């Protein structure tokens with residue numbers, strides 16, 4: 464079985480800027496620059512034999528390239544119960560259209576529909592025992608956070624390799640968007 468998800472990648476420069484937000488004193492697992500991504504669809508365990516049809520199906524998606532602007536930090540599922548610290552992005556229709564197209568295509572293939580609403584985010588840290596007050600103070604301190612817009616010219620199929628010291632994400636396939 465392969466543990467798969469579909470996501471957007473970030474430019475090198477943006478990864479490094481996101482990494483500077485790191486607060487090493489927290490009981491948290493901070494993402495390293497090569498782990499940053501924006502998940503569009505988590506697929507979970509998939510038989511390796513299904514990979515060709517999955518790739519063929521995703522390759523049929525026709526969606527335009529767009530620009531994404533990281534703006535604002537958020538705590539998920541909520542600031543009162545912070546489990547994940549993430550960067551948000553400006554909501555733009557093209558991102559939601561792409562996510563909906565991917566969802567439609569994977570459901571056609573037999574994957575269970577995603578029950579949760581799409582909340583686009585770039586995970587910065589998984590919080591272990593960080594008090595909500597500390598997270599709120601962090602969000603307040605970084606309330607004006609934003610990064611330059613970056614071009615999104617493709618989406619990717621990733622394999623997640625779980626290791627005791629954190630996940631390693633490997634790109635299995637690149638799906639170009641239309642210019």
Ligand code: 3AM
Nearest residue numbers: 468500501502505507547584585586623
């Ligand atoms: O984009 P992020 O880093 O928030 O949380 C996991 C990660 O999301 C998410 O898939 C991404 C790549 O691992 N993920 C893991 N298990 C999941 C599940 N059962 C899940 N998302 C939804 N359902």
